[in-house]
Amino acid sequence: MSDRKRQHWNTIFSTKDDSELGWYESDPSQTLKFLDLVAPAAGATLFLPGAGTSTLVDELLIRGFELVLNDISDKALDRLRARIGSSDRLFWLHHDISRPLPEGVPPVDIWIDRAVLHFLLEEVDIRGYFSNLRALVRPGGHVLLAEFSTNGASSCAGLELHRYSVEELTERMGEEFKLVEQEEYTYINPFGDTRPYVYALYRREDRP
Numbered sequence: 093m094s095d096r097k098r099q100h101w102n103t104i105f106s107t108k109d110d111s112e113l114g115w116y117e118s119d120p121s122q123t124l125k126f127l128d129l130v131a132p133a134a135g136a137t138l139f140l141p142g143a144g145t146s147t148l149v150d151e152l153l154i155r156g157f158e159l160v161l162n163d164i165s166d167k168a169l170d171r172l173r174a175r176i177g178s179s180d181r182l183f184w185l186h187h188d189i190s191r192p193l194p195e196g197v198p199p200v201d202i203w204i205d206r207a208v209l210h211f212l213l214e215e216v217d218i219r220g221y222f223s224n225l226r227a228l229v230r231p232g233g234h235v236l237l238a239e240f241s242t243n244g245a246s247s248c249a250g251l252e253l254h255r256y257s258v259e260e261l262t263e264r265m266g267e268e269f270k271l272v273e274q275e276e277y278t279y280i281n282p283f284g285d286t287r288p289y290v291y292a293l294y295r296r297e298d299r300p
């Protein structure tokens with residue numbers, strides 16, 4: 093894991109409250125709207141590659157899912173754990189999602205990324221991310237990517253971003269994944285700034 097990146101995020105999660113985070117959503121309904129299109133059964137396994145302290149996690153637990161909660165920041169995971177407590181439906185992972193996953197991470201039905209992929213700038217890291225995604229998402233499973241769009245801000249959390257069009261996301265996902273739904277969505281952050289995102293939902297083909 094890149095120690096520099098881990099430190100950067102740990103400093104943020106050690107010094108700011110949730111409401112001071114530029115990506116904080118008190119209401120995760122934009123993501124839930126896409127999840128409702130998939131309508132997974134309770135007991136489905138969902139993977140969050142950069143869970144942070146997202147309120148989405150609380151909603152997903154209420155809906156009865158098994159969750160794999162990953163983050164490069166152990167401080168973020170500690171804070172999330174302190175809020176939601178422990179449960180046998182939670183699998184905690186402290187990992188740089190651009191690097192090969194450790195053994196033992198379960199296959200998942202849905203991968204939900206809000207504002208994580210766009211922090212990866214090096215091509216090798218972006219490829220590493222998609223390779224992990226392909227390794228974990230089951231045939232017939234879904235992927236929701238919500239990233240800063242091409243007309244969005246060029247930095248966040250003090251870091252430069254790789255902004256995405258739905259065309260680039262679709263190209264990177266590869267032919268096995270079919271685009272189900274997309275939306276250009278403008279998020280208003282806690283400071284009142286507009287942050288245009290692209291939301292793209294994919295379904296992986298069933299194995300022939």
Ligand SMILES: C[S@@+](CC[C@H](N)C(=O)[O-])C[C@H]1O[C@@H](n2cnc3c(N)ncnc32)[C@H](O)[C@@H]1O
Binds near residue numbers: 168211
């Ligand atoms: C902008 S925040 C979004 C958090 C959460 N998804 C949400 O919507 O509230 C980005 C999150 O990704 C994590 N992150 C950044 N780079 C990462 C990486 N390479 N691997 C795993 N997590 C990463 C950060 O620690 C942070 O929690």
